[in-house]
Amino acid sequence: MGTWLPGDLDQGATAMDDRALYQTILGLTTPWEVERVELREATQEVDVWVAAATGTAFGCPQCAAVSPVYDHVERRWRHLDTCQFRTLLCARVPRVRCATHGVTTVRVPWAEPGSRFTLLLERLAIAWLQDATPTAVGRRLGLSWDEARGIMERAVRRGLARRTTAPVARLGIDEKSFLKRHQYVSVVVDLDRGCVPHVADDRKATSLTPYFTALTPAQREGITAVAMDMWEPYCTTVRAHVPDADAKIVFDKFHIMQHVGAAVDTVRKQEHQVLSAAGDTRITRTKYAWLTNPANMARRARRAFAALRDSTLKSARAWAMKESLRRLWHYTYVGAARTFFRRWYGWAMRSQLEPMKKLARMLKAHLENILTYLTHRITNAVTEGLNAKIQWIKYGARGYRNRDAFKMAIYFHCGKLDLEPRPS
Numbered sequence: 001m002g003t004w005l006p007g008d009l010d011q012g013a014t015a016m017d018d019r020a021l022y023q024t025i026l027g028l029t030t031p032w033e034v035e036r037v038e039l040r041e042a043t044q045e046v047d048v049w050v051a052a053a054t055g056t057a058f059g060c061p062q063c064a065a066v067s068p069v070y071d072h073v074e075r076r077w078r079h080l081d082t083c084q085f086r087t088l089l090c091a092r093v094p095r096v097r098c099a100t101h102g103v104t105t106v107r108v109p110w111a112e113p114g115s116r117f118t119l120l121l122e123r124l125a126i127a128w129l130q131d132a133t134p135t136a137v138g139r140r141l142g143l144s145w146d147e148a149r150g151i152m153e154r155a156v157r158r159g160l161a162r163r164t165t166a167p168v169a170r171l172g173i174d175e176k177s178f179l180k181r182h183q184y185v186s187v188v189v190d191l192d193r194g195c196v197p198h199v200a201d202d203r204k205a206t207s208l209t210p211y212f213t214a215l216t217p218a219q220r221e222g223i224t225a226v227a228m229d230m231w232e233p234y235c236t237t238v239r240a241h242v243p244d245a246d247a248k249i250v251f252d253k254f255h256i257m258q259h260v261g262a263a264v265d266t267v268r269k270q271e272h273q274v275l276s277a278a279g280d281t282r283i284t285r286t287k288y289a290w291l292t293n294p295a296n297m298a299r300r301a302r303r304a305f306a307a308l309r310d311s312t313l314k315s316a317r318a319w320a321m322k323e324s325l326r327r328l329w330h331y332t333y334v335g336a337a338r339t340f341f342r343r344w345y346g347w348a349m350r351s352q353l354e355p356m357k358k359l360a361r362m363l364k365a366h367l368e369n370i371l372t373y374l375t376h377r378i379t380n381a382v383t384e385g386l387n388a389k390i391q392w393i394k395y396g397a398r399g400y401r402n403r404d405a406f407k408m409a410i411y412f413h414c415g416k417l418d419l420e421p422r423p424s
């Protein structure tokens with residue numbers, strides 16, 4: 001029996017506990033185990049050295065053939081902080097020499113190949129990035145903005161690579177502006193699943209060609225309806241790629257009502273100029289009253305507006321046309337809707353209000369694909385949640401200053417992709 005040395009035993013016990021603790025925290029499985037833990041008080045960092053048990057045979061990462069170890073490379077991965085210490089997982093990773101594939105680094109179970117972060121850190125970052133900006137997540141996890149963005153980008157890349165092109169029956173095509181509102185991306189929305197399978201540069205006729213040409217003929221055939229704005233380039237694309245497109249294109253009713261609202265507003269502006277020149281301030285500061293659906297007005301506002309609405313003002317007539325047109329989308333039968341529109345069109349054309357006449361002519365020219373709504377009952381607003389998310393991406397983060405970053409973020413938040421990192 002030797003002399004009992006409490007100091008020695010203590011040190012030994014502490015070292016054992018550290019190793020066991022980190023073994024558990026890191027979720028390491030054989031053959032990998034914690035070799036030693038190096039605490040650096042000064043920099044508040046801890047290096048957890050991990051090694052494979054001696055005698056472990058390694059396989060080639062490409063063909064799994066057990067191959068002799070060629071050499072080792074020292075690698076470090078950022079892990080979640082432990083006990084407020086910046087934690088790095090360190091290992092001398094073996095490189096094997098495969099007869100077929102030459103010298104390659106073996107796979108480690110705690111990180112994706114090429115990543116500088118452990119799976120756990122990446123997973124947590126991805127989960128937090130769903131609701132917070134890269135800046136905020138970076139601050140919480142001690143990552144730089146570039147690192148947080150890098151995690152996001154890799155997540156999207158792996159999500160897109162894993163994706164199988166699911167058939168889309170009803171889709172929406174929508175333009176989204178970004179930066180100073182003169183740059184666009186085209187967003188393809190799966191209206192049934194409520195996600196974005198594709199984002200393309202621009203809003204030209206050729207913008208969505210890669211999306212459609214990537215589909216099989218059966219998938220293109222399987223598209224039953226397409227909601228979009230009255231935007232000729234999108235019509236051209238859909239006609240070029242989707243069989244029987246004219247029966248499937250539905251001009252989004254909310255976009256149409258926006259055009260109608262704009263025409264009413266033009267009437268109001270012109271009238272306001274004439275009236276205020278004569279000292280009549282009846283319609284001063286009433287812009288939004290004419291545009292709001294009366295059903296959404298507060299009672300007092302509605303009563304104040306009623307007097308204007310029932311007047312003989314030009315704005316009041318234009319407004320009545322706008323409100324009446326809403327009925328178009330309530331018809332069950334196309335024939336009845338057509339009759340209704342014919343009457344509405346006559347009313348607008350006799351109104352002597354140029355903006356309303358111009359609008360009526362435009363609607364008439366697009367009528368067939370407005371009436372397809374009665375068959376398909378789709379709008380791009382079905383995906384209200386998505387639109388709100390895209391708005392959040394656009395205004396919430398200062399980082400999305402270029403098109404690629406904006407597209408990446410749309411895929412990240414709206415793509416319903418499998419973003420999870422996995423070791424292989």
Ligand SMILES: [Zn+2]
Pocket residue numbers: 060061062063064065098099100101102
């Ligand atoms: Zn091999």
